[in-house]
Amino acid sequence: MRIFQSEFNEPLSELTMPRLVAKSIRLITRDVALVGAAKTQYGSVFFFRSVPVLFILKKEETNWKIAAVRILDASERPHP
Numbered sequence: 001m002r003i004f005q006s007e008f009n010e011p012l013s014e015l016t017m018p019r020l021v022a023k024s025i026r027l028i029t030r031d032v033a034l035v036g037a038a039k040t041q042y043g044s045v046f047f048f049r050s051v052p053v054l055f056i057l058k059k060e061e062t063n064w065k066i067a068a069v070r071i072l073d074a075s076e077r078p079h080p
Helices: none
Strands: 019-029 032-042 048-060 063-071
Touching (some): 032 063
Antiparallel strands (some): 048 063
């Protein structure tokens, strides 16, 4: 996804590749879920960087698909 494109692939980068880590999953209905996650990276200049992300998933038949993504700022962190 382009929204998670990072500078980790630049020459002489000191950042790890970003990872998405799910923090909470809340079923709203049987076929809609909210997933609170974080895009995390590690580096030598800063030890740890985390950006909160909210996913809305919709179940289609037997598969869950991403319906929407929102990158949050610190004041909008999803509650567990």
